[in-house]
Amino acid sequence: MAFSFVLFKYVCFLFARANFCFTSIEHFSDNPNNTETSIRSRKHPPIIVEIVFNLILPHILPLHSFLHIPMFVSRHIFKANFRQVARSAAYATAASPSPNHVNIVEVGPRDGLQNEKSVIPPHLKVELINRLGKAGMTIIESGSFVSPKWVPQMAGTAEVISKMKRLHGRHYPVLVPNMKGLDSLLDLLSQYPQLSTEPPPTDEIAIFTAATDAFNKANTNCTVAESLERLEPVTRRALEAGLRVRGYVSVVIACPYSGKVDASKVKEVSRALLDMGCYEVSLGDTVGMGNPSSVRAMLETVMSGNGGLPADKLAGHFHDTYGTAVANVMTALDMGIRTIDSAVGGLGGCPYSPGVTGNVATEDVMYALKDSKYKVDGDLEAMVDIGEWMSQTLGRTNASRTGKAILARRERERKTAGAKL
Numbered sequence: 001m002a003f004s005f006v007l008f009k010y011v012c013f014l015f016a017r018a019n020f021c022f023t024s025i026e027h028f029s030d031n032p033n034n035t036e037t038s039i040r041s042r043k044h045p046p047i048i049v050e051i052v053f054n055l056i057l058p059h060i061l062p063l064h065s066f067l068h069i070p071m072f073v074s075r076h077i078f079k080a081n082f083r084q085v086a087r088s089a090a091y092a093t094a095a096s097p098s099p100n101h102v103n104i105v106e107v108g109p110r111d112g113l114q115n116e117k118s119v120i121p122p123h124l125k126v127e128l129i130n131r132l133g134k135a136g137m138t139i140i141e142s143g144s145f146v147s148p149k150w151v152p153q154m155a156g157t158a159e160v161i162s163k164m165k166r167l168h169g170r171h172y173p174v175l176v177p178n179m180k181g182l183d184s185l186l187d188l189l190s191q192y193p194q195l196s197t198e199p200p201p202t203d204e205i206a207i208f209t210a211a212t213d214a215f216n217k218a219n220t221n222c223t224v225a226e227s228l229e230r231l232e233p234v235t236r237r238a239l240e241a242g243l244r245v246r247g248y249v250s251v252v253i254a255c256p257y258s259g260k261v262d263a264s265k266v267k268e269v270s271r272a273l274l275d276m277g278c279y280e281v282s283l284g285d286t287v288g289m290g291n292p293s294s295v296r297a298m299l300e301t302v303m304s305g306n307g308g309l310p311a312d313k314l315a316g317h318f319h320d321t322y323g324t325a326v327a328n329v330m331t332a333l334d335m336g337i338r339t340i341d342s343a344v345g346g347l348g349g350c351p352y353s354p355g356v357t358g359n360v361a362t363e364d365v366m367y368a369l370k371d372s373k374y375k376v377d378g379d380l381e382a383m384v385d386i387g388e389w390m391s392q393t394l395g396r397t398n399a400s401r402t403g404k405a406i407l408a409r410r411e412r413e414r415k416t417a418g419a420k421l
């Protein structure tokens, strides 16, 4: 009997300690500069469980009880404060090991596939994401919680992100256009046990708007101002749920409906997204008409003058319609930007920009930065294999110049080796 009593006391104590550790993780993860722990700490036990285990039981069975009251109080005070901080301060896309480390946001599974003619089965998307993770991609945009009536290719995202292999320390953002999309995502996340050692399906959403009303109406059926109004509560709720929020501004150079874009509008919309709580804004040359000179001019306007945005809050997102995407990436890097969106095999297009070709190929970016002062994560040879596999599977031409060159080199080497035998 006495033994059982002591055992019970220790179980209570251990539970309280575990709860305290868990609380500490949550405080830490709410620190916006920490990107690693947030995935394990979206929720905490119901308050009644805490009261029983942290306050009542330790007093009935007084063991380290002096610790529990301050723990309980601090937990509930700090929780609110850290959330405030999270909203206004900044995450980094990833903790960059050096000032010349370039973060690649691999957008192939989302931006790359959303414009395919046929609907791609979830298992194929899962396979693509798994291969990209294995090849060392650290941020993989994995799908969209948008209306399947608008973008049928993104249907099944919940299944994809539930089934893909989630690697620790990686991020798998998904696009969310409105509260309905966020509701669906949060519903899914609520099914994952809070103390699981498995990362949840995602810890990040991306919201999107544009620099022109015409494009935004075609893309999301509302003006830019209306979209910002719609996205503010979505962002707030996502941050409260412990998710990272990234923003996109489309058509930063040219709009397929209204022509040349005023860069000061790009600056204004980007600022609005950062003020809302986005940790970073990706500037999309959606139609791929930019060249180094227009990209530089746009970035100069966005980054300088009154309310200029810092380079570490911006990312470059270039489509390759005119073959200038790699040059535009180099221009953005030269201007201090260190996050680039790209898609394996140069997959992509945009459903609301007819004629637009894919994103800059990840392989081409990796090759362009090889032996330079810039460093990127990932295995180029493995990415070439993935780009070729995906292109063949989709029955499309591999759009990566580097991919094709490396495949040709391998073929030559294979023939030379065969001839020697």
Ligand SMILES: CC(C)(COP(=O)([O-])OP(=O)([O-])OC[C@H]1O[C@@H](n2cnc3c(N)ncnc32)[C@H](O)[C@@H]1OP(=O)([O-])[O-])[C@@H](O)C(=O)NCCC(=O)NCCSC(=O)C[C@@](C)(O)CC(=O)[O-]
Binding pocket: 111, 114, 144, 145, 146, 147, 148, 149, 150, 151, 175, 177, 178, 180, 181, 182, 208, 219, 220, 221, 248, 249, 250, 251, 284, 285, 286, 317, 350, 351
């Ligand atoms: C924003 C809406 C929904 C407005 O579309 P809407 O028609 O105005 O919305 P609604 O609220 O009237 O709803 C219409 C129907 O959609 C449903 N619905 C509504 N929301 C959702 C949702 N989240 N998930 C699932 N279903 C949804 C809703 O329930 C309803 O269903 P019904 O009653 O008719 O059966 C729509 O315009 C939309 O989904 N647009 C998404 C477009 C898109 O995904 N574009 C591509 C991504 S952006 C991009 O590629 C650019 C980027 C980021 O890569 C950067 C660059 O290159 O520039």
